[in-house]
Amino acid sequence: MIKKYRNFLIFFSVMIFSIGLELALDSLGVKDENIYLVFVLAILIINIETKSIWYGLAGSLVMVLSFNYFITEPRQSFDVSDTNYYVSFIMFIVVTFMVNSLVLQLQRQIRKSQENEKKINYLYRFSNDFLHAQSRSDVYEKAVISLDEYLANDVSIVSDDGTTYGKAISESLDTAIEFASRSNTVINKANPMFRNIEETIFPINSQLRSYGTIVIDGSHELSEEDMEFVRNVIEEMTVVLEKNYIAKEQERTRVQVENEKFKTSLLRGLSHDIKTPLTMIQGGSNFLYESFQQLEEEEKKGIIKDIYDESCDLSEFVNNLLDMTRLDEENVKLNKVKEAVDDILFEVNEKVKKRLGNKKLIIHNSDEMVFVYADVSLLTQVFVNLIDNAIKHTKNNTVIEVDYQKKENEILFKVKDNGGGIKPEKIEHIFENFYSITANQDRKRNHGLGLGICKTIIEAHEGKIWAYNNEEGGVTFEFTLPLTGE
Amino acid sequence: MDKTILVVEDDPSIIRLLKVALKTNGYNALVVEKGVEGIASFLSQKPDLILLDLGLPDIDGMEVLQQVRAISSVPIIIVSARGRENEKVEALDNGADDYVTKPFNIGELMARIRVALRKHPQIKNEEVFVCKDLKVDFEKYQITLNGEPVHFTPNEFKILKLLIEHRGKVLTHKFIQENVWGYQSEDVYQSLRVYMAALRRKIEKDTSNPEYIITEVGIGYRFVEGD
Numbered sequence: 227m228i229k230k231y232r233n234f235l236i237f238f239s240v241m242i243f244s245i246g247l248e249l250a251l252d253s254l255g256v257k258d259e260n261i262y263l264v265f266v267l268a269i270l271i272i273n274i275e276t277k278s279i280w281y282g283l284a285g286s287l288v289m290v291l292s293f294n295y296f297i298t299e300p301r302q303s304f305d306v307s308d309t310n311y312y313v314s315f316i317m318f319i320v321v322t323f324m325v326n327s328l329v330l331q332l333q334r335q336i337r338k339s340q341e342n343e344k345k346i347n348y349l350y351r352f353s354n355d356f357l358h359a360q361s362r363s364d365v366y367e368k369a370v371i372s373l374d375e376y377l378a379n380d381v382s383i384v385s386d387d388g389t390t391y392g393k394a395i396s397e398s399l400d401t402a403i404e405f406a407s408r409s410n411t412v413i414n415k416a417n418p419m420f421r422n423i424e425e426t427i428f429p430i431n432s433q434l435r436s437y438g439t440i441v442i443d444g445s446h447e448l449s450e451e452d453m454e455f456v457r458n459v460i461e462e463m464t465v466v467l468e469k470n471y472i473a474k475e476q477e478r479t480r481v482q483v484e485n486e487k488f489k490t491s492l493l494r495g496l497s498h499d500i501k502t503p504l505t506m507i508q509g510g511s512n513f514l515y516e517s518f519q520q521l522e523e524e525e526k527k528g529i530i531k532d533i534y535d536e537s538c539d540l541s542e543f544v545n546n547l548l549d550m551t552r553l554d555e556e557n558v559k560l561n562k563v564k565e566a567v568d569d570i571l572f573e574v575n576e577k578v579k580k581r582l583g584n585k586k587l588i589i590h591n592s593d594e595m596v597f598v599y600a601d602v603s604l605l606t607q608v609f610v611n612l613i614d615n616a617i618k619h620t621k622n623n624t625v626i627e628v629d630y631q632k633k634e635n636e637i638l639f640k641v642k643d644n645g646g647g648i649k650p651e652k653i654e655h656i657f658e659n660f661y662s663i664t665a666n667q668d669r670k671r672n673h674g675l676g677l678g679i680c681k682t683i684i685e686a687h688e689g690k691i692w693a694y695n696n697e698e699g700g701v702t703f704e705f706t707l708p709l710t711g712e
Numbered sequence: 713m714d715k716t717i718l719v720v721e722d723d724p725s726i727i728r729l730l731k732v733a734l735k736t737n738g739y740n741a742l743v744v745e746k747g748v749e750g751i752a753s754f755l756s757q758k759p760d761l762i763l764l765d766l767g768l769p770d771i772d773g774m775e776v777l778q779q780v781r782a783i784s785s786v787p788i789i790i791v792s793a794r795g796r797e798n799e800k801v802e803a804l805d806n807g808a809d810d811y812v813t814k815p816f817n818i819g820e821l822m823a824r825i826r827v828a829l830r831k832h833p834q835i836k837n838e839e840v841f842v843c844k845d846l847k848v849d850f851e852k853y854q855i856t857l858n859g860e861p862v863h864f865t866p867n868e869f870k871i872l873k874l875l876i877e878h879r880g881k882v883l884t885h886k887f888i889q890e891n892v893w894g895y896q897s898e899d900v901y902q903s904l905r906v907y908m909a910a911l912r913r914k915i916e917k918d919t920s921n922p923e924y925i926i927t928e929v930g931i932g933y934r935f936v937e938g939d
Contacts, residue, residue: 541815561797566905568909568919569927570929571920572921575921591919591920602929603797
């Protein structure tokens with residue numbers, strides 16, 4: 227309404243002004259040709275300002291008639307006998323058409339370039355956003371926000387793992403979404419299969435795979451520009467998502483290869499560690515069976531004792547393996563309880579007693595009751611492994627001492643022996659699983675795993691473990707466990 | 713007459729070992745490999761004790777335990793695989809008398825069988841219990857170690873009495889809590905630990921190598937079988 231009113235005002239004032247000017251110029255004796263130029267100017271102004279071909283034509287008509295009426299002889303009358311006026315009338319009309327179409331074209335182009343600019347700005351911002359997207363979900367979230375901002379419609383995205391970003395989507399769209407993604411086509415109600423849907427569904431597909439769909443609700447009709455814009459956003463999204471996907475795939479493959487390698491070395495180590503005691507058990511018992519009559523009583527007892535010792539070793543090794551598989555599982559669930567350290571050390575003593583031989587284990591219990599919050603069977607295993615380590619790697623008559631102190635916010639445990647110590651260049655590797663295999667092919671049995679397990683267990687309890695050679699000889703293993711608020 | 717022991721176990725080499733060991737120790741061994749057969753043999757043969765493996769081919773050993781326990785108080789010793797402390801506690805709380813862990817020591821198993829077969833009469837108030845250097849006088853409410861009086865709190869005494877009454881058998885934390893405090897809770901559990909540690913310090917010469925009260929870590933306590 228206002229626009230029409232405005233156009234009419236412009237038209238009216240330009241007409242009055244130019245007719246006034248026409249009369250003024252005529253009275254000053256200006257030539258007709260120049261007065262024509264005034265008309266042309268007036269028509270140009272009307273065309274540009276009103277942007278309407280009808281005002282242009284009306285202006286041409288008024289101008290020609292006013293010229294005829296006011297300027298040409300006989301004045302104050304419409305005499306159209308002179309063909310000149312027809313010619314000029316037609317010329318005016320032609321000028322009107324041309325100018326009008328030029329103006330409209332220009333305006334369209336301005337509008338389009340403005341839109342393009344807006345779109346490019348948006349896209350630029352999106353791709354910038356996407357580049358800085360931290361994760362897949364970040365990409366989806368940013369796309370929803372951007373599209374929401376740009377389009378007047380509500381936008382949701384269903385990712386390839388089924389997560390919905392943005393507004394929740396009704397289940398009735400599931401088939402359409404599935405179809406869009408599978409067929410890689412944009413689905414809206416123009417599709418004969420989905421006549422009753424209001425939404426427009428865009429697949430987010432790359433050549434490699436599908437990353438989900440964009441669902442735009444039907445509250446506003448999508449223009450061709452809008453569609454184009456959505457396609458551009460999809461293109462940007464797939465680039466980022468694909469990059470992300472490929473990186474993840476590569477990481478997965480890398481981890482898989484690593485795991486395979488670890489498994490192989492683990493199995494090699496395991497079979498070695500199991501075979502060594504098994505060889506003795508098998509050979510010894512078979513020998514006993516075959517030569518039972520020929521053997522002396524003492525010899526038999528000796529072999530049986532060895533078989534028993536070896537099987538104890540094997541059993542301890544299997545315990546370690548069980549612990550390791552438990553620790554290896556993702557999200558290790560420690561069965562933590564509050565337990566008196568005294569009690570744990572008692573259990574430890576019970577377990578290692580039989581293997582001590584001529585070595586001595588001294589447990590120094592503190593006067594104060596100390597409780598530790600830990601997985602008791604795993605913690606017991608740590609002590610057993612450390613003590614076993616001392617038993618196996620020291621000569622006769624070793625004294626092994628276990629000691630602990632309650633500190634401000636942790637408990638410090640010590641397992642100390644007075645044996646031969648560890649070579650300085652090896653001490654930093656002793657906690658690596660199967661280190662002893664690589665270090666020494668001819669090693670004693672079954673200590674490739676024990677210290678590595680200690681480290682894993684202690685670290686799972688948020689503690690630290692380390693070892694050092696004592697000045698007076700032997701090794702001390704120390705580890706800490708955090709004290710929990712009581 | 714020899715006592716009959718029903719062995720519910722499916723591993724052939726363990727069966728062979730148990731048969732020899734039980735026979736050598738003067739028991740009749742009756743072996744079945746399935747849980748259902750176990751229940752059936754229990755009903756028909758009336759064994760004096762059941763050795764029950766929890767991992768059976770047909771039904772869960774825990775099921776066998778519950779079914780037998782529902783109708784009889786026959787001693788039941790559980791045989792379980794390592795690292796399943798929860799299972800042991802569950803079995804004990806479901807009425808099992810004791811448990812051994814695979815791989816087990818035959819000597820230890822025989823000792824457990826002896827304890828389980830022997831029913832301890834309830835200690836009467838006038839009785840005096842003596843084990844090594846420890847003497848507990850229930851009537852006079854006194855504990856002496858090497859003739860020296862030991863100072864104790866009422867709860868410490870209650871716990872010790874309970875352990876002695878069930879000596880040789882493992883008592884779960886839950887069992888002790890319910891019998892001393894009347895209920896169980898996290899707080900009571902903590903106090904139990906403190907009382908036990910205190911009691912130990914009073915009667916044991918070396919707490920990491922105790923003579924009287926043995927800790928079954930994660931499960932409970934056992935008073936040593938004195939004789």
